[in-house]
Amino acid sequence: MADMEKHAEHSAHVHRDDEGDKLGMWLFIFTELLLFGMLFLMYAVYRYKNPEAFLLGGKELDVFMGTLNTVILLISSATVAMSISAIQKGNKKLALILLGITLLIAVVFLVNKYFEWGAKIDYGFYPGSALLHELGHGTTLFFGLYYVMSGIHALHILIGIGLFIYVAMQIRKDKIHSTDYIWLENTGLYWHLVDLIWIFLFPLFYLIH
């Protein structure tokens, strides 16, 4: 706390508290956990009530695509984590390369999603479709939840892309460096959260048995 005073002597605007920033980020992550948590709760309720329909719905999804997306997202978590290590070690170039790979994977993930969704929609699986109406309540709910959950997840990936671009620009300008990298760390935390959500989405939607 004594350190706080030194900084506090200056105006509030130059007050720097990396640990406080990190705590704030974790609290934000908790809000996201609850947000997605409620979606998982809804999934749990409707799967409990419609086990066969969810099973059949799961079979409609492309396991290969899902697994591919899972794998690349995990890799991207590793690359962003490594980029933090790189910055901490003062290796600006490596940090940017790793961040670039993370960003690229995020884009690929979204592209995959686009094709996945496209295929499903073409086939007739979309909210309000005649096919879903025909197949009944359980399947309707399965796909309803699928689109909502993977859609909100994809939105978070998009936001992540924005963050990566911003952070990369800051690193290039040396605004983020080995003694001031909380922005990168917090972006990393955000990205791991996105990965965490997918870690549960994947088996619940693609690997139902």
Place this chain on the structure above:
Amino acid sequence: MSEEKHHISSYKSHAFVLLALLVLTAASVAVTSLEMGPFNTAVAMIIAGCKAAIVLIWFMHLKFDNKLYAIFTTLVLVIFLLVLYVTFFDYSYR
């Protein structure tokens, strides 16, 4: 704060963590083809839980940072699981 010493994870440790996650992912997919009835879901969730724990502990640095974050994260997960549990008082017994 620039004065504080921060733990720096090695590239190697990140690589090992990634490897573990990929192995668990493969296991998760492989298990789907086994017939275990209701246990399929349980196993899938346990594997996912392990993956999540690994991401939280190593990638998200809970192991190396202030214990407070780990305590809070656990608390939040407990609250979520309890809410889920209480919700099923309704749905399991209708």
Place this chain on the structure above:
Amino acid sequence: MSDTTTPKHVSFLEYQGKYKGILGWILSTDHKRVGLLYLYTMLVFFSLAALLGLLMKLQMLAPGYTIMGPQTYNAMFTVHGIIMIFIIVVPGLPAVFGNFFLPIMIGAKDVAFPRLNLLSWWVYVIGILVVLSSQFIGGWPDTGWTFYAPYSFQTPVNILPALFGAFILGFSSILTGINFVVTIHRMRAPGMTWFKMPLFPWTLYATAWIQILATPVIGITLLLTVMERLLGIGVFDPRLGGDPILYQHLFWIYSHPAVYIMILPGMGAISEILPVFSQKRIYGYKAIVLSSLAIAFVGYFVWGHHMFTSGMSGRALYAFSFLTFLVAIPSAIKVFNWVATMHKGSLNMQTPFYWATSFIFVFMIGGLTGLVLGSLATNVHVHDTYFVVAHFHFIVFGGTGYAFMAALHYWYPKMFGRMYDAGWANIGWATFFGGFLTLYLPMFVLGLQGMPRRYYDYLPEFHSTHIISTLGAILMIAGAMIIITNLVRSARHGKKTTEKNPWGGLTLEWQTDTPPTLENWEEIPTINEHPYEYK
């Protein structure tokens, strides 16, 4: 912006920074100005919502059409509820007094994230504007502030502005919560250990956690309702396999903890005021801290008591009733502690004290009637009747409202550097209190007799009781007008004061200048004592 250029002893009210005039307020990151921005905004919209309430009471003066028809009445109670819940009592004390006094009471110069703080006010204003835009885009919502499925996605009225507006308002709450948790963890003055922190910050801490963990639930629920309405996802639509009761679960998983967001800081303020006006240490400081945390925690698991007649399983009914009785215990502990604090104290009978003691009175009525509602057998009889309406007005309006008034009259001189007219403040209080009881006590009777809530019409047997209640509303509003006029006038024309400690309090805000300077402290104080050691 460093101290070397800030003139010493310039009050925050007069300080001129980068921006001048009104911009200097709406673009200010000074937590004190942000707190006042919230106060002024709330004053405007509270008045609007109160007016709607008065119009509703006038409609209920007689059976049948009095001044409005059923559709308008539905819209009135919906907008009244949305404003009062999401715009007034949820932001409530944290947004005004938390923002203003949390940093000061822990010996800090501002909150952890001052710019985020300003953002949370802007988000709040945008949310309000979106909600009110429904007036111009498709008419006012008519679902009740609870937006129950399936009507919320089937109503012919354009419900989207209300849903989006409430969604946006949720973000404001989350940002405040995050700011306060980090502020309390990271910015307490040297020597202020957790258990030397005063009780108002403690309750803000417990509340902030609820804001963080519960608000996302309503966020996603409102979003899903929008999607249900626009896309027909099916999650709440029984025609598509969805369960409307699941909507209720999700809605109340937030909205029950939300009532603890409303009341905990209020209890914190009362816990500050009573020791000062008894000149005696708070009885059971640790018990109050622990019971606040207990309420925050257990409060997550009682939401089903809003749904006893919805069609839940028997097991859920028993579980929620039991948990509800459990959560009443820490609240009761607090009441005991407050009364014990006053016992044998040297009582200073002034306006804040009147509000604090009447708070305890109305809060007890609200709380005890909550037990009637929490008990399954009696709930069936009174659910969705005026009994519920009376209960929540006692506990929310009586609870949060009276605590807010107590806090306002307590901290007023510090905030404005002026004193209000105590005589008029007390007349206002007495009028308001009398009107409040006359307005809401008869509603318990109506409810027990079977008068349903949210009905614009009623059977003749309820007529005379409604008349009494409506007269109470008029009296109460007269009292409110006296109070508000007094406070608003005095902010500009009241007796100026620079007295640092008019009430003889021991918490840190009574050591700052009156009003405080921009950064509150020339030198951050060091804490050696517990906060309530009266000699």
